[in-house]
Amino acid sequence: MPHVQSAALANPQPRTWLRRKTLAGAAIVLGVLTATAAPAASATANPYERGPAPTAASVAAPTGPFATSSTAVPRGNGFGGGRIYYPTATDQGTFGAIAISPGLNGTWPGIAWLGPRLASQGFVVFGIETNNLNDSPVSRGTQLLAALDYLTQQSSVRSRIDATRLAVAGHSMGGGGALDAALRRPSLQAAIGNAPYLPSGSLSNDRVPTLIYAMQNDTLVPPSRLTTLYNTIPAATEKAYIEVAGAGHNYIGQPSTTLARTMIPWMKIFIDNDTRYSQFLCPLTNQSGISQYRNSCPLI
Template sequence: MAGLSASVAAAIAFSTLAAPGATAADNPYERGPAPTNSSIEALRGPYSVSSTSVSSLAVTGFGGGTIYYPTTTSDGTFGAVVITPGFTAYESSISWLGERLASQGFVVFTIDTNTTMDQPASRGDQMLAAADYLTQRSTARSRVDATRVALMGHSMGGGGTLEAAKDRPSIKAIIPMTPWNLDKTWSEIRTPALIFGAESDSVAPVASHSEPFYSSIPSTTEKAYLELNGASHFAPNTSNTTIAKYSISWLKRWVDNDTRYSQFLCPGPSTGLFSDVEEYRNTCAF
C-alpha cells in the first residue's frame, strides 16, 4: 500500500474486516443466539416472556385464548404461531407450548375453539380467525410480523392445520400433532409441514392418518414426518422435549428463514429402539 494515501489504505483495511460481518445480518428475521441441541431442548429459550388472556367475549370466529410474547422490544417483530387443541379438549391441553415456543422468539397464541366438538375444517377456519385477530387487533399486534404466521394443532386441531393451509397458502409453516382427519389426501398443500405421529396411537393410527397425510403432500413441498417411539395419541398434551425441539427447529427454519436450524432437521434425529423417535422422514431439499 506504499502508493496509497493513509485514508484510502485505512478504508480498504476496514472494508476487508467488515465484509464478513455484513453477511451475518442478511436475514432480517433471525432472532436469538446460534442454536445448540441444549438450547432447543431446554424448557425455556433466551427470551423472557409475558402473556395476556383473550376472552371469548372479545373475539369472533374462535373461542379466545392466551397470547405469549417475548417482553423485549429491541429485536423488532416476531413470527406468530397459533396452536389449537383437539376434539373435546381445551386450550389447557396445549398451553405448555405457549411459553416454551415464545421464549425462543415467537408470539404464540394458544386458543380454545368455539365448541369442544368442532371438526377439523371448522378448527382450520378458527385458527385463521385467531391469526387475523392476533396480527390485526390484539394488544400484541405491534410485536408480530403479520406476514409470518404458522399453525400447530393436536388431533382434530392437527387436521385443522391441513385445512387452513389448503385455504390460505400464505401460511409459512404447519405442525399437525397426531392429526386426525377423514380427508386422507392433501395434494393441495404448499406450506412446509412437519407431522408428528405416535407409534401407539389408537385414536388416529399413523397408518390411516399421519402417514397418508405425509405421503399425499407433494414432494415439491418441504415436509417431514416424525413418529414418536411408543407414544400415544395424547403425547402432545404434556411437556415433550422431542416435540418442542423439532417444532422450534421447523418454525425457525420456515417462519424465520433461519438456516442455522437446518442441522437439526436434515438428516434429522436418530431412530429405533433406544431413541425417542421411531421413524423420521424428510424431503431435506433445503
C-alpha cells in the first residue's frame, strides 16, 4: 500500500519505476500484483548496482565505499565551469552521473560537500558554476543540461559514465533549474530540488522521478509553496516531499546527514535501479530531523 507519513495528505497509488515508464495506463490491481509478486533485484539481475548492500549506517556515513578523486572544469561549453568528482574504481563498470547547480548569488564551493559525499557512494558528480550569479531557473536548467552533455561527451571522465543514467539537482534557483531541466529532458532518471524556486509553480508535465526538499523555517521559498508545487506532479510520476525540521533556506550550505541519507537512496533507486535502497524511503525508517514526508511509495 502507498505510505504517507507525518502531516502528508497526498494519496499516491502503488506503482513501480519500470511500470511508470511502460504501463502508465495499467490497472491499479495489476500494479499491486506486479509489485508484490516480482522478486527483489539482485546484482545479477541488475547490472547497475554499485557497492555493497546498504545499511542505515552506510547511507548516513560521511564517506561511502568508493575512493574518489576530482578534476576542475573551466568556464565554457554553455555553463560557468565547475568541478567533477568521481569514483576511482575501474573494476565496477560505468557509473550514473548527476549535475548540481548552486542558487542565486551562490557558487559551487558553498555546497561542495555534496561532491565527494555522493561520489563516494558510486556516482559521478558535477558541481557546476553558473554563467552569472543571478541566472534564472530556466537559464540554470539549460546550463545543467549543457553540463551533462559536456560530462558524457567531452569530459576527461566520460568513459566512466553511463550516459543513459543521468540526473540533475540544485539549491534554490538551482533547484528550480533542476526541475526545469527535468521538464525539458524527460529521459533523465531523477531530479532533486532543494528549496527550489520555480516561477511557473507547476510540474504538471514532469515525467522524471522528482524529490523536493522544503525547509520548515524557509521564508524565501516556504513549505506551503513547495507543497503546492509537489501536488502538481502527475500521479504517474514517482515523487517524494521531505520537509527538514527547523531548517532555513540555506540549510544545504553545511554537511547534512538528513539530506545525504535521503538523497542517496533516491539516486540509487532511480539512477541505478537499485531496489536495495527502497527500505530507507518506503517507509522512511529514520524520521529524525524531518517534519513532513510524502511519497509515491513503493518506488520500486
